[in-house]
Amino acid sequence: MTRASYARTRTVGLALVVLGMLVMAVGHGWGLFVAPREAMMGDVGRILYVHVPTAWGALVFYLVGFVAAIGTLWTGRRIFDASTTAWVEVGTLMTMLLLIQGSIWARPTWGTWWTWDPRLTTSAVLAMSFGVVLLLRRLIDQAGRRSMATAVATIVATVNVPIVYKSVEWWNSLHQPMSSRESIDSPMWMPLMITSLGVTLLGIGLATLRTLIELSRLLAEEAAPELPELPDRLSLTRPEESP
Amino acid sequence: MTPSTQRRIFLAVSLLVAGSALTVIAGGGIGENLVYFWTPAELHQNSDKAVGATIRLGGVVQANSVDWKMEEQHLSFTVGEAAVDEATPVRVTARGAPPQMFREGIGVVVEGTMLDEGVFQADKVMVKHSNEYRAPTEGTDPQTLYATVEEL
Amino acid sequence: MTLPQEIAAVIAKDLRVEWRARAQVMALVAFAAVVLMLFSFAVGPDSTMLAKHAGGYLWLAMLLASTLSLARSMQTEVETGALEAMLLAPLRAPAIFYGKALANLAVLLLVALVAVPVDLVITGAGVQDPLSLLAVLALGAGGIAAPGTFYAALTARVAGRQLLLPLLLFPLLVPALLASVKATSLAMSGDAMGQMSSWLILLLCFDLIYWSLCGALFEKVVES
Structure with a gap:
């Protein structure tokens, strides 16, 4: 990557972050002040405009990470490795926010900070499995092994998500079916769309910047002078030193 | 069969098994009973x-x-x-x-x-x-x- | 050698290793029993409570014991260079995976063989449906063995693997664990809503996914 293309990509990333925040500000302004109160939950229901876009973002970003992970295994190219990390990281950020918002919403509506609702539980498992992927990545020094481990763990974690969702649904349930166009009144639909767009733009921007950082790290690591590899295992019998 | 064809067949069969098991879980209606x-x-x-x-x-x-x-x-x-x-x-x-x-x-x-x-x-x-997220009715x-x- | 022959060879080798280090297997079984005791201490001498959660305790003990045995089984391969030797033999990567996973499954079933009676005695739970319980044990242990073997291989060379393996494994095992605990409870306390067959089918599906997906990806893990 040339210096010019690096700078250009970074500008695009920064612009997306700013644009995403602006769009979110518009959407939240609409949601807080223009949209009507929700009939059952009152003003509490307005957290919808924060919560649903976050959930959407988390799922989409993980999915992009999953595709990038497949790219890593398929081609072994650096850019896929860097973007897997970037997307999984942004997705994990979203999932953490999702859990906090969910708890705040659950308190007044369900009367508890936490229930073993399929979506809550799946979000927790989601944060756990992808958080550990990031941890795993940090702990491996050797580049090839690290990119493989990140990719494989990302793929397995992604495939696990629908299974966890289904199994928790059957295990214990007090859940609302997924919100869809039909169940949300039109004055509430618009701000939801705008904030979702904002979160998506923000996420793309953040992931772009993060990919650049990771890519620079990988390049710097490769450019660094090669150190003699440490012995992978200690042999049980040391060769006798000749007197 | 060369090892690489073998590998490809194995990969295809694995993905097929995993995919069909996922389908059964997602749409098999097992959950109706639970x-x-x-x-x-x-x-x-x-x-x-x-x-x-x-x-x-x-x-x-x-x-x-x-x-x-x-x-x-x-x-x-x-x-x-x-x-x-x-x-x-x-x-x-x-x-x-x-x-x-x-x-x-x-x-x-x-x-x-x-x-x-x-x-x-x-x-x-x-x-x-x-x-259902509804705007409140009159009154x-x-x-x-x-x-x-x-x-x- | 055909693929089944290769798998059988790996199983035989692994079981031989376990047999020669049988003190370790005994320690593992003892560990599971101690964990069960500790759960009852944590809950207190409330017999209805204990009986109600007997299935949960059993599977947590199995899970905790499994992380120890799984890590060890892969450790020996990597530390002594046996994994490279097997690949050069040449054994195919899936054969190594399925052989090791099946051997791990056998060890887990051995643990269950002791853990179940201990669990029943400590919690005072009964068994209404022994046949289903056996099926649950086999399918549930299968659900632990395949992803466990897989992630043990992935983390075998990583620093801090003793911590990393359970961390990676637990989120993955949530579905199998939930289904196993539910089905075990049903087998122990009676199947009031007629749900046993559904849970067993689900467990079978989880197993199929784990065993096929991990088998397919294992080659990537050992290659690097």
Whole structure:
């Protein structure tokens, strides 16, 4: 990557972050002040405009990470490795926010900070499995092994998500079916769309910047002078030193 | 067969097996059998099995049935099949304050067990709030709903 | 050698290793029993409570024991260079995976063989449906063995693997664990709603996914 293309990509990333925040500000302004109160939950229901876009973002970003992970295994190219990390990281950020918002919403509506609702539980498992992927990545020094481990763990974690969702649904349930166009009144639909767009733009921007950082790290690591590899295992019998 | 063809066939078969198992889980309808909760009528049909076992009961809180004793933190109410249920109401007792959205006429799910005397002892009471997000209709102020709950 | 022959050879080798280090297997079984005891201490002498959660305790003990045995089984391969030797033999990567996973499954079933009676005695739970319980044990242990073997291989060379393996494994095992605990409870305390067959089918599906997906990806893990 040339210096010019690096700078250009970074500008695009920064612009997306700013644009995403602006769009979110518009959407939240609409949601807080223009949209009507929700009939059952009152003003509490307005957290919808924060919560649903976050959930959407988390799922989409993980999915992009999953595709990038497949790219890593398929081609072994650096850019896929860097973007897997970037997307999984942004997705994990979203999932953490999702859990906090969910708890705040659950308190007044369900009367508890936490229930073993399929979506809550799946979000927790989601944060756990992808958080550990990031941890795993940090702990491996050797580049090839690290990119493989990140990719494989990302793929397995992604495939696990629908299974966890289904199994928790059957295990214990007090859940609302997924919100869809039909169940949300039109004055509430618009701000939801705008904030979702904002979160998506923000996420793309953040992931772009993060990919650049990771890519620079990988390049710097490769450019660094090669150190003699440490012995992978200690042999049980040391060769006798000749007197 | 060269090793690489072998490898490809193995990969294809694996993905096929995993994919079909996922399909069975997602759309196989196994979950239909793993019901979320019994309705009051179902509870009455299975009353012999209900005593002592952990079960979930879902229904509508009956009008004028809620009894909340603040000092003793004791809540009791009647759950029915519909808003008005003469045939199969179930008396539920629970400890602790009701959830904020709790009120008469709302759907609830309670988890616990059936006592011998025909009372459902709930470890947990949860309001089953629907996923319909509606703008309020003329003349109802959402905040009054909270007021009703606090009076309970 | 055909693929089944290769798998059988790996199983035989692994079981031989376990047999020669049988003190370790005994320690593992003892560990599971101690964990069960500790659960009852944590809950207190409330017999109805203990009996109600007997299935949960059993599977947690199995899970905790499994992380120890799984890590060890892969450790020996990597530390002594046996994994490279097997690949050069040449054994195919899937054969190594399935052989090791099946051997791990056998060890887990051995643990269960002791853990189940201990669990029943300590919690005072009964068994209403022994046949289903056996099926649950086999399918549930299968659900632990395949992802466990897989992640043990992935983390075998990583620093801090003793911590990393359970961290990676637990979120993945949530579905199998939930289904196993539910089905075990049903087998122990009676199947009031007629759900046993559904849970067993689900467990079978989880197993199929784990065993096929991990088998397919294992080659990537050992290649690097």
